[in-house]
Amino acid sequence: MTISCKLRLLLARANVERARLGEPALSLRRLADESRVSLSVLAALHTGKSQRIDYMTIDHLLTYFNRYFQVTTDDLLNWEFAPERDLPLTYPDYPKRVPRRHRMHDHFDFLARGYYGSSYKITAKKLINYVRLAAWCRDV
Numbered sequence: 001m002t003i004s005c006k007l008r009l010l011l012a013r014a015n016v017e018r019a020r021l022g023e024p025a026l027s028l029r030r031l032a033d034e035s036r037v038s039l040s041v042l043a044a045l046h047t048g049k050s051q052r053i054d055y056m057t058i059d060h061l062l063t064y065f066n067r068y069f070q071v072t073t074d075d076l077l078n079w080e081f082a083p084e085r086d087l088p089l090t091y092p093d094y095p096k097r098v099p100r101r102h103r104m105h106d107h108f109d110f111l112a113r114g115y116y117g118s119s120y121k122i123t124a125k126k127l128i129n130y131v132r133l134a135a136w137c138r139d140v
Helices: 007-021 028-035 039-047 055-065 100-113 124-139
Strands: 003-005 077-079
Touching (some): 028 039
8 A cells, every 4th residue: 555654653752752751651552542542443553454544533643642742644644656556647438328218228128037126016017118118229
């Protein structure tokens, strides 16, 4: 992943500052209690296994670590350029939208094949209309 969290480094810096002040070392559990961030979220960020991070989590962590030293989002999050994921600057060609009358034929196929399930009640009149509509779609 190209974005990573540097929580380990911030935690180490905070522990150095706490040792200088004579306070006990900061564990993940204490950080969770004092910063109001879930312990499981902190453990995932600490081990690098997190796939996403919430804005409130970033805000709580930055607010907490700013008690000891000045910290910004650049100190918490790291982005690295990955050249293998280079995207082309051209837009892909998307398929054209199918006119509505042709999509009705698909609806008839779903009815005939039972995709709507057995609970879908279809009357003989509806079935005749769908057959007529399907024939019209083929002719158009």
